[in-house]
Every structure is written in structure tokens, then in C-alpha cells.
Amino acid sequence: MSSAQATPEISRYRSRYLKLKSVLHDRATGYPAVAVLLDQLRSQLDGRRALGVLHVAIENLSLVESLYGWQVLDRVLCKVAFEIRESCGEELPKETLLAINAVAGDSFAAFVIERTDGREVDAAFMRANADALRGRLEAALGDDEFTGLGPQLKVQVGHALLSRNPFYRFERRVYAALNEAAAWETEQRHRRKRNLTHEIQRIIQDAKIKTVFQPVVDLRTHAVLGYEALSRGPADTPLERPQAMFRASAEAGISTDLDRSCREAALQALREIALPGKVFLNALAHGLADDEAQQVELLETLQQVALAPNDLVLEFSEREALQDPEDFADCLGRLKSRGFGIALDDIGTGYASQPVMEQVRPDYLKLDISLVRGIEENLIKQELMSSLVRISARIGASVIAEGVETQLEAQTLIDAGAQFGQGYLFAAPALPGTIVVSPRPGQEH
Amino acid sequence: MTDGQRILVVDDQQDIRDMTALVLSGAGYRVDTVDSGESALSALEQDRFDLVLLDINMPEMDGWETLRLIRCDEELTGLPVVMFSVKGEIRDKIESLQEGADDFVTKPFIVDDLIKRVGKVLAVAVNPVGGAQ
Numbered sequence: 001m002s003s004a005q006a007t008p009e010i011s012r013y014r015s016r017y018l019k020l021k022s023v024l025h026d027r028a029t030g031y032p033a034v035a036v037l038l039d040q041l042r043s044q045l046d047g048r049r050a051l052g053v054l055h056v057a058i059e060n061l062s063l064v065e066s067l068y069g070w071q072v073l074d075r076v077l078c079k080v081a082f083e084i085r086e087s088c089g090e091e092l093p094k095e096t097l098l099a100i101n102a103v104a105g106d107s108f109a110a111f112v113i114e115r116t117d118g119r120e121v122d123a124a125f126m127r128a129n130a131d132a133l134r135g136r137l138e139a140a141l142g143d144d145e146f147t148g149l150g151p152q153l154k155v156q157v158g159h160a161l162l163s164r165n166p167f168y169r170f171e172r173r174v175y176a177a178l179n180e181a182a183a184w185e186t187e188q189r190h191r192r193k194r195n196l197t198h199e200i201q202r203i204i205q206d207a208k209i210k211t212v213f214q215p216v217v218d219l220r221t222h223a224v225l226g227y228e229a230l231s232r233g234p235a236d237t238p239l240e241r242p243q244a245m246f247r248a249s250a251e252a253g254i255s256t257d258l259d260r261s262c263r264e265a266a267l268q269a270l271r272e273i274a275l276p277g278k279v280f281l282n283a284l285a286h287g288l289a290d291d292e293a294q295q296v297e298l299l300e301t302l303q304q305v306a307l308a309p310n311d312l313v314l315e316f317s318e319r320e321a322l323q324d325p326e327d328f329a330d331c332l333g334r335l336k337s338r339g340f341g342i343a344l345d346d347i348g349t350g351y352a353s354q355p356v357m358e359q360v361r362p363d364y365l366k367l368d369i370s371l372v373r374g375i376e377e378n379l380i381k382q383e384l385m386s387s388l389v390r391i392s393a394r395i396g397a398s399v400i401a402e403g404v405e406t407q408l409e410a411q412t413l414i415d416a417g418a419q420f421g422q423g424y425l426f427a428a429p430a431l432p433g434t435i436v437v438s439p440r441p442g443q444e445h
Numbered sequence: 446m447t448d449g450q451r452i453l454v455v456d457d458q459q460d461i462r463d464m465t466a467l468v469l470s471g472a473g474y475r476v477d478t479v480d481s482g483e484s485a486l487s488a489l490e491q492d493r494f495d496l497v498l499l500d501i502n503m504p505e506m507d508g509w510e511t512l513r514l515i516r517c518d519e520e521l522t523g524l525p526v527v528m529f530s531v532k533g534e535i536r537d538k539i540e541s542l543q544e545g546a547d548d549f550v551t552k553p554f555i556v557d558d559l560i561k562r563v564g565k566v567l568a569v570a571v572n573p574v575g576g577a578q
Contacts, residue, residue: 014487021518
């Protein structure tokens with residue numbers, strides 16, 4: 001046993017160096033921030049009329065994070081960063097300088113110094129570069145193995161020229177050129193957003209939402225506890241995934257309408273085919289707690305299909321509690337007193353708030369896929385899982401692990417004390433009547 | 446089997462440092478202790494360690510900042526870091542996950558539990574489960 005010695009000065013320099021590095025280099029991709037390149041850009045512009053600037057952004061990337069967690073977003077960003085790096089010497093000239101627009105950000109900058117033959121860059125050359133890079137990135141993301149979201153990850157590559165102008169400070173010229181390159185892309189994005197809003201309004205008006213169901217099973221026996229109703233927008237559109245619909249509806253200020261219409265669709269599906277066991281139904285806290293009429297409709301529908309009020313488990317995202325935990329708990333309390341079952345969803349996505357769990361005392365805690373994915377090799381995820389299982393026991397809730405895909409994950413979850421699971425290992429979401437639950441290992445025929 | 450692997454214990458409280466060092470050296474590890482994040486970074490620059498046990502709540506540079514700096518030092522790629530905290534809060538565990546720690550130990554620890562966890566993290570570091578990614 002000994003005490004390590006280091007002079008205070010060395011310690012201070014070392015930590016200062018690392019501190020500076022940590023704010024100027026992106027951890028996930030290894031790219032430097034644009035500021036790191038300023039000196040290089042200044043000297044490259046010496047004796048040239050202009051440098052080419054590309055601004056690379058991937059639309060809907062935040063969707064990846066909300067669907068699959070930050071780890072998967074990091075992987076997608078690394079893939080984009082890798083492809084841009086590989087494109088230097090292929091789609092782009094070899095000596096192109098690369099940067100991330102902000103550390104921990106999700107858009108990139110490429111500075112093209114000159115053409116491969118040494119001639120100066122011009123607007124036409126940069127447009128061709130932008131198109132070529134977009135093509136490469138679209139192809140690479142199209143077969144994205146992490147998320148299957150490829151088609152929805154729109155690659156945006158804008159271009160501009162960075163020229164010398166002694167009237168302005170050089171640094172500001174660099175950022176202005178990047179903004180100019182991004183502007184074209186932003187315009188495209190706004191146009192698409194406007195279209196999406198119309199699209200959502202039409203989906204709600206024409207009741208175009210379909211409901212699929214995914215079983216929640218006992219991890220050991222695969223016995224079905226119940227089914228979660230999941231909403232789907234029109235097939236093969238960017239709005240097929242409910243998260244995409246909800247995001248667009250939130251931006252348009254109509255998320256309560258969409259929320260209601262998803263439940264309408266689920267109720268309709270339930271009336272047509274009564275499923276055995278519990279029904280898990282997503283809701284926005286205020287959307288349902290303030291909607292007396294729909295609560296009555298829910299209770300009536302349950303009666304029609306011979307289910308008790310607590311057979312309907314309303315799922316609320318823990319993320320909703322972030323803004324006003326007291327108000328959130330109050331909404332859930334009102335619904336609980338009407339006899340509905342309550343589940344807290346998305347537990348473990350970073351906002352875990354023990355007080356809310358203790359106050360609401362839900363019947364189920366649904367643990368987010370990001371805690372489940374690869375849990376067998378991650379000791380902290382196992383530790384978190386055990387803590388959440390302990391809390392659930394204390395407040396009288398059961399744990400449901402979401403997104404279980406492998407037998408190893410399932411076994412680790414069982415070892416950590418989780419009782420229920422949901423995911424492709426057991427069954428994919430499907431229309432009622434077509435749902436098949438896989439047998440547990442050793443029970444296959 | 447510890448093969449005399451080296452562990453760096455980082456904690457601003459002397460009694461915790463001494464106790465942890467005693468327990469781990471009793472288990473066959475070679476243990477060094479430092480009392481701040483800054484000294485941890487320079488100790489890591491001077492010597493090779495197999496694992497760092499890092500307190501979260503320290504004055505000046507706390508455990509999170511120290512961990513972030515360790516993770517941006519390419520010389521220290523793959524170095525296992527176990528966070529060490531008096532609070533076993535969910536929030537701290539989620540943050541450990543996001544900042545790239547390898548495990549989380551709540552103080553005061555149970556001796557066998559600490560040794561078991563350290564052993565497990567070291568085993569995973571030597572033989573990672575699964576492929577890259």
C-alpha cells in the first residue's frame with residue numbers, strides 16, 4: 001500500500017490539458033470542434049480565393065435517441081463520422097479538414113481546401129461534392145444495422161464557399177459560411193415539417209391510426225400477462241412509428257388530439273377482438289386525466305369486453321414527470337382513484353425520479369430498452385436493474401423489462417429479479433389474432 | 446487470482462482511503478491511494494493501473510469530471526473505472542452508465558461485495574463478453 005506522489009504543478013497541467021481537450025474534442029466520434037481548425041483554415045486560405053464548406057446533418061437523429069437511447073445515437077454518429085472520414089480521398093478530396101459543429105453535437109463540417117488536381121474550388125464543384133457525400137451517407141445509413149431507421153434518417157448536406165474578406169474577422173467568416181451551408185438544409189427541413197403537420201391532421205381526422213398489440217410475458221414461463229396496445233401511422237410513411245407522429249404533433253401543438261385518437265383506435269380494436277389478460281394503453285397524463293368523457297368511454301368499453309377497470313393499465317412516460325412532478329403525480333392519482341391500473345414507462349432513460357415512483361405507487365414499472373440492451377455484459381445496467389427491482393418491491397409494483405431480444409438478456413433480467421418482459425424474443429407487435437408467443441427454451445416442438 | 450493487479454483508490458476522505466486500501470491489499474491487489482481527481486490524473490499518467498475506484502463527491506474536481514477526463518485520454522483507453530458513492534441513487538447509477546463507468550459501488554461497502562465486484566470488473570476488462578461494438 002502506498003500513496004502515489006505527483007507534484008501539484010504536473011497534476012494541474014495534466015488536468016487542464018485534459019479539460020481543454022474534453023471541451024474541444026467530441027468523445028463519441030473523436031472529431032475536433034470547428035474552433036480547433038481555425039488556425040489551419042486561416043493558413044490554407046492564404047493565397048487562395050476560397051475554401052469549400054460542407055455542412056452535414058442527419059434529420060430525425062433525435063428520434064434515434066428517444067427510441068433507442070443515447071448509446072445507439074452515439075453509434076449512429078460514429079458511423080456517420082467514419083463514412084465522412086472514409087469519403088476523403090473518394091467522394092471528397094483527400095486533404096479535406098473535418099470537424100464536428102459542437103462537441104456532443106450531431107452535425108458535422110467538412111472544409112475542402114482544393115480540388116484533387118490542385119485547382120481552386122467553386123460553387124459547382126462544392127455542389128457536386130455535397131451530392132456525392134449525401135449519396136454515400138444515405139447508402140451507409142440505409143442499411144443501418146442498429147435501428148432499422150435508415151429510411152427515416154434523411155441526410156442533409158449543404159454547401160457554401162468560405163472566402164477572404166478583411167472587413168470581417170476570420171473566425172466569424174468561418175461560422176457564417178457554415179451557417180450559410182446549413183441554411184439551405186434548414187429550409188428543406190421546415191418544408192418537410194409543414195408537410196408532416198398537415199399529414200398528422202389528416203391522420204387524426206380520417207382515423208387512420210392502426211393498433212397492434214405486443215404481449216407482456218412472464219420471463220420464466222412466457223405466460224402472457226397482457227398486451228400493450230401500440231399505435232401505428234400509415235404504413236411505409238415516416239409517420240408509421242408512433243414516436244415520429246407524437247413528435248410532429250407536439251411541434252404542431254396537437255399532441256392531445258393525437259393521444260386521444262390513438263386511444264380511440266385501440267378501444268375500437270379491443271371491441272372487435274377481446275384479448276385475454278390485461279391491456280396496456282399509453283396516455284399523456286393531462287390528456288386523459290382531464291378528459292372525463294374518454295374515461296367513461298374506457299370504463300364502458302372494458303365492461304363490454306368483460307374486463308375490470310384495473311385490467312386496463314395506463315402507461316405514462318416518466319419523462320412527462322420532468323417538468324412538474326407534483327402535477328404529474330396528481331393526474332395519475334386521479335386516474336388511479338377511478339380504478340385504472342397505472343404503469344410508469346421509459347424508466348431508466350435518465351430522468352428516473354424515485355420520489356415520483358414512491359408517490360404514485362404504480363402497479364408496474366416498465367424499464368426502458370436502453371437498460372435492457374446488452375445487460376448481460378454491463379455491470380452498471382445490472383446494478384440499476386437490481387435497484388429498480390428493489391424499489392418496485394417496496395412500492396408494491398412489478399417490473400416489466402421492455403425490448404428483450406436475446407435469451408442472455410432474459411436470463412440476466414431473471415437473475416436481477418425482474419418478473420415480466422416484452423420484446424421480440426417473445427413476440428413482435430402484431431394485429432390481434434396474428435400474435436404468436438415463442439415458447440420458452442426447452443419447450444419448443 | 447489477482448496477479449498483483451494495481452488499483453488506484455481516489456477519495457478525499459482519509460479513513461475511506463485507508464479502509465479500502467486495507468481491504469483490497471488484503472485480497473492480493475497492489476493498492477495506491479490519492480485524495481483528489483487531479484492527483485488521480487497525474488498518478489495515472491505516471492503509472493499503469495488495472496482499475497480505478499473513484500469517489501463521486503470530492504471538492505474541486507468531482508468524480509464525474511475526473512471520469513470524463515480519464516475517458517478523453519487516449520493513453521487510458523479501456524481502463525476500468527468503478528464509481529464509489531455514499532448515495533446509491535438511481536440518478537448516480539444512470540449517470541455512471543452515461544459517462545462510461547464500468548461499475549458502481551455504494552459506500553459503506555460490504556467487504557466481500559467490494560472484492561467480488563472489483564474481481565468481476567477486472568475479469569470483464571481482460572475477457573470482454575461478446576464482440577466489439
